[in-house]
Amino acid sequence: MQEVLDAINDWAHRNKMKLNAKKTKDMWICFKAAIPEPPHLKIGDDTIERVKSFKLLGLWIDNTLKWNTHIDEIARRANKRLFYLRECRRADLPTNVGLTFYESKLRTVLEYAAPIWGGLPQYLTEELESIQNRSLKILGLPSDSLQSLEQRRDKFSIREYEKIINDETHPCRKYIPDMVTNKYDLRTPKTLPGIFSYTKRHELSFIPRTNSLL
16 A cells, blocks of 8 residues: 555646645544554654544445444434424424425435445434424424335445446446346346345445345
8 A cells, every 4th residue: 555655646736736745634444453553654754643433435435334423424414404494483484395395404414425334223313204203393394204214225226227237338247246147037037136135234235235235
């Protein structure tokens, strides 16, 4: 890694650019305690900060490859916006106005890039559902007025997965098993084979989880 980083830094210098060590982070991901952490990386004389979690393109990634940090962050942001729903109710605005606000300004926070992190353990699923339930309660609507967030995440994941299946040039296509011909079931002549997972972490990740949904 250090050799690659040195090569990138040399390229930057030759092209009249400078890498910012303060904006560069190093994350060590390993699930075997017996393996020692490698030395810290450097850009020139500056040591890169090693972090346990980092926000990348709107997603909080942590070194456990679980989504607890991301869910905590989006739940915090969404809970702050409940104030505006209460203001809609206090102003006696029509219910559909508050519902439009929820769907456009609050639910979007809870669903950004959902196919990537959509495979959640039950307690995190319930944490997100409780925010939608509180929102509907503030608006005076029953909890079943909207489709659950989990159902919507599954729908988004399947839609994205089908795009990958149907696009041979997609960079993720090589990770998806090819369809197999079913000789005995004429109603479903082709099916997707299952993907075996050794860990729950892998089972809940995008491709194995969505493959099982289909």
